[in-house]
Amino acid sequence: MINLLRRLGFAVASVILVHALAFFMLHSTRGGPFESNQQFSEETIAALELRYHLDEPLLIQYWNSLQGVATLDFGPSLQYHGTSVQELLSAAMPISFILGGGALLIALLVGLAAGMFVATSNSRWRVTAVRLSGSALLATPNFVIAGILISVFAFGLGWVPVAGHRQLSSWILPCCALGLPLAAQLFVLIQHHAQQARNSNAYRSAVARGLSARRLNINYILRPSLTPVLAFMGPAAAGILTGSLVVEQIFSLPGLGTFFVQAALARDYTLALGVTVVYTAILASCTLVADVLIMKFDPRTEAIS
Amino acid sequence: MKSANKFPRWQALLLLSICLVAALAPLLPLADYSSMQVSQQLVSPQFTSSPFLGTDAQGRDMLARLIYGARISLSVGIFGTLVALLIGVPFGAVAGLGSPRRDGLMMRLADALESIPMVVFILFMLSVLQEYRIELATVGFGRLQLFFVAIGVLFWLPTARVVRAECLRIKKKAFIDAAHSQGMSSLHIFRHHILPQLWPAIGSMLIITLPRVILMEAFLSFLGLGVEAPAVSWGRLASDGMATLNPLVDAGWLLYLPSIALVGCLLLFQRLASWARDYVNFDT
Numbered sequence: 090m091i092n093l094l095r096r097l098g099f100a101v102a103s104v105i106l107v108h109a110l111a112f113f114m115l116h117s118t119r120g121g122p123f124e125s126n127q128q129f130s131e132e133t134i135a136a137l138e139l140r141y142h143l144d145e146p147l148l149i150q151y152w153n154s155l156q157g158v159a160t161l162d163f164g165p166s167l168q169y170h171g172t173s174v175q176e177l178l179s180a181a182m183p184i185s186f187i188l189g190g191g192a193l194l195i196a197l198l199v200g201l202a203a204g205m206f207v208a209t210s211n212s213r214w215r216v217t218a219v220r221l222s223g224s225a226l227l228a229t230p231n232f233v234i235a236g237i238l239i240s241v242f243a244f245g246l247g248w249v250p251v252a253g254h255r256q257l258s259s260w261i262l263p264c265c266a267l268g269l270p271l272a273a274q275l276f277v278l279i280q281h282h283a284q285q286a287r288n289s290n291a292y293r294s295a296v297a298r299g300l301s302a303r304r305l306n307i308n309y310i311l312r313p314s315l316t317p318v319l320a321f322m323g324p325a326a327a328g329i330l331t332g333s334l335v336v337e338q339i340f341s342l343p344g345l346g347t348f349f350v351q352a353a354l355a356r357d358y359t360l361a362l363g364v365t366v367v368y369t370a371i372l373a374s375c376t377l378v379a380d381v382l383i384m385k386f387d388p389r390t391e392a393i394s
Numbered sequence: 395m396k397s398a399n400k401f402p403r404w405q406a407l408l409l410l411s412i413c414l415v416a417a418l419a420p421l422l423p424l425a426d427y428s429s430m431q432v433s434q435q436l437v438s439p440q441f442t443s444s445p446f447l448g449t450d451a452q453g454r455d456m457l458a459r460l461i462y463g464a465r466i467s468l469s470v471g472i473f474g475t476l477v478a479l480l481i482g483v484p485f486g487a488v489a490g491l492g493s494p495r496r497d498g499l500m501m502r503l504a505d506a507l508e509s510i511p512m513v514v515f516i517l518f519m520l521s522v523l524q525e526y527r528i529e530l531a532t533v534g535f536g537r538l539q540l541f542f543v544a545i546g547v548l549f550w551l552p553t554a555r556v557v558r559a560e561c562l563r564i565k566k567k568a569f570i571d572a573a574h575s576q577g578m579s580s581l582h583i584f585r586h587h588i589l590p591q592l593w594p595a596i597g598s599m600l601i602i603t604l605p606r607v608i609l610m611e612a613f614l615s616f617l618g619l620g621v622e623a624p625a626v627s628w629g630r631l632a633s634d635g636m637a638t639l640n641p642l643v644d645a646g647w648l649l650y651l652p653s654i655a656l657v658g659c660l661l662l663f664q665r666l667a668s669w670a671r672d673y674v675n676f677d678t
Contacts, residue, residue: 103509111515114522228605228660230612230629233653236636240649244641323509331513335616339636349514350617353521365518368511376509 096380100373107369108158108362112151115358154362163363168355174363177348182367184254185344188263188337189329195268196275196325197318203272204279204314208287209306220280226273231332235266235339252341263340267332271325278321282314289313316387319379326375330368399672405665412659416464425455427462428624439647448647451638456647459626460655466627467608467656470541474607475600477546482553483596489554490561491584501558504551513613516544520619537622541614545607553599560595564588598670605663612656628656 138144142153157163163174203223207216226234242262243251250259286292292309300309333346341347345364352360415422425445431453439448439456447456489500523530523540530540564570565588573583612629614620616636621627635649 099506100509103506106506107510107515111518114518117522224661224664225657228609228657228664229653230609230616230632230656232613232616232636233632233649233656236632236639236649237653240639240646244639327511327513330511331613334513334517335613338617350517353517354618356521361518365511365514368514369509372511373509 092384093381096377100370100377103373104158104366104369105155108155108366109151111362111365112154113147115356115361116147116150158366163366164359166357166360168352168357168360174359177360178345178363178367181343181345181348184342185333185337185346187254187260188267188333188342188344189326191260191264192268192271192329192332193325195264196271199269199272200275200279201311201318203276204283205306205311207276207280208283208310219276223273223276226269227277229270231266231270231335232339234269235262235336238262238266239339252339254340254342259340263336263342266339267329267336270332271328274324274328275318275321278317279314282317283310286310286313316383319383319386322379322382323372323376326372330372399669402665402669405662409659409662409666412464412662413468415461416468419461419465422461424458424461427454427458427626430454438644439651447651450634450648451645456651459631460628460651463626463628463631463652464655464659466621466625467611467629467659470538470545470611470621470627471604471608474542474545474611475549475603477542478549478603478607479553479596479600481546482550482599483557483592485550486554486557487561487584487588487592490558491565491580491588497558497562504554508551512548516548517614517617517619519547520544520614541611541620544614545610548610549603549606553596553603556595556599557592560592561588564591594674598667598674601663601670602667605660605667608656608660608663628652628659632656 135144142150145153154164161175163178166172166174166177169177203219207219210216239251239262242248248258249261250256251262253259287310289309292305295305295309330346333344334350335346336342337344337346338350345367348360349364349368351357352364431449434445434449434453435451437445437449437453440446445455445457447460449455450459485500485504489497489504492500520540527537530536570583570587573587608629611620611627612632615627615629616633620630620633629652631652632649635645635647635652638645638648
């Protein structure tokens with residue numbers, strides 16, 4: 090329990106730390122968000138800065154911003170006039186969550202299936218083929234996978250639309266592009282543990298007791314390899330975050346990643362800050378949940394930590 | 395160190411020859427990689443006659459671009475990795491060799507850094523530093539150098555962890571106690587008794603980090619924060635190919651050729667990395 094509280098404190102601290110770092114980094118840059126628009130007169134800029142409180146001392150701005158974070162109010166977007174960051178985020182978040190969830194699902198299904206296949210199959214060349222494609226996926230950038238998927242399934246075969254998010258079928262390609270590299274990572278992890286399980290005495294004695302192949306595979310190979318899958322959730326969340334920056338742009342999905350890249354390039358302080366904080370919070374909570382689940386499923390880890 | 399773990403000789407040789415071709419690129423009879431020829435736009439690969447690997451949308455020779463791209467991709471990989479090691483090795487050594495209290499504190503810090511979405515942060519940093527490019531250029535800090543720093547910040551953590559673990563292991567050995575009892579200074583012990591034992595771990599971390607760095611370069615190139623216009627890297631070429639992807643123009647080779655080069659090279663590095671991982675016998 091104390092452990093849990095400490096981890097929770099850790100998560101909150103990392104959000105505050107990231108917010109502070111991002112805030113001061115953004116505000117220390119020369120050139121405000123309005124300077125790229127040449128048509129603004131000096132008076133207009135002064136008025137805009139007054140309106141968005143950019144003229145106040147930095148520390149006060151920081152304090153206001155931190156209070157905003159606590160109440161999930163990130164202020165108005167500097168780039169999209171008349172819209173608050175909160176509105177933009179709440180519009181973008183469902184899209185990113187569906188994308189991330191779909192990618193995670195694909196990663197789990199494909200990764201587990203491939204890992205189990207390699208651990209249980211006796212056909213040597215099939216195992217080699219699966220392994221090789223796993224390594225190839227690990228070495229391929231997200232956007233190349235997306236490009237290949239688009240040119241084969243959207244342009245070539247015409248099965249799914251290229252972009253958009255209105256139909257269910259248009260989600261398939263982005264989720265695959267984001268999920269497949271993760272599946273490869275998971276595959277490598279699972280394969281290692283599944284093979285250990287297969288070489289264990291527990292497995293051998295189960296074989297000797299004459300259990301069916303199905304029960305052997307599920308109870309003696311799959312189950313012991315599931316704890317590392319839980320531990321994988323933290324890195325997986327990070328991978329999905331990183332990948333979504335690229336994948337959302339390619340498939341023109343108006344999610345968090347697209348907003349973040351745009352905001353960072355256009356120096357939309359409040360929006361970029363909001364997305365960064367949300368990202369950190371998501372990552373921290375994923376790690377937290379994974380840790381808690383691991384402790385639940387494998388009490389040995391609690392004893393160690 | 396298992397005897398079954400053979401050094402991947404062919405893969406290493408292939409990589410070495412790729413590096414050699416990249417290094418000798420200015421001496422090879424290649425077309426200019428940056429000169430545009432309007433009459434030669436989007437020629438598909440001919441394989442037997444020039445242009446062997448086709449041309450891009452501006453009529454630039456793809457073979458030359460690929461080879462010059464290898465120069466940047468590989469050197470970014472090597473230097474970026476070196477920066478990561480320069481941060482990670484001292485951090486790990488200081489943590490691993492210090493008092494348990496200091497060690498615990500530094501590792502807590504590392505844990506905290508791990509839970510930050512670093513890539514988002516680096517993007518932030520790179521876009522902020524774009525503002526100061528002129529000032530930075532006067533002190534010899536171009537896009538590439540900035541990039542190395544960003545890579546170093548992104549990839550030093552695993553190295554620090556491995557080096558720390560190795561230090562903890564070596565520290566307990568009897569000959570370190572013996573050295574202490576002979577009154578040697580800590581610095582002397584580190585340089586002559588600990589550092590030589592760290593080299594295998596550091597070397598393998600170099601090989602393990604390198605492919606990740608090259609992949610990261612491709613990622614940043616796609617977002618427009620990689621190498622700058624006249625220079626080419628595989629990541630940039632692939633993302634250019636991605637940009638020309640279009641159902642009306644058949645120019646798939648613009649995406650596939652750099653991708654094949656990138657993925658092939660990374661596969662070779664991965665093979666070397668898995669050998670190195672087995673050789674020093676640790677998980678990352």
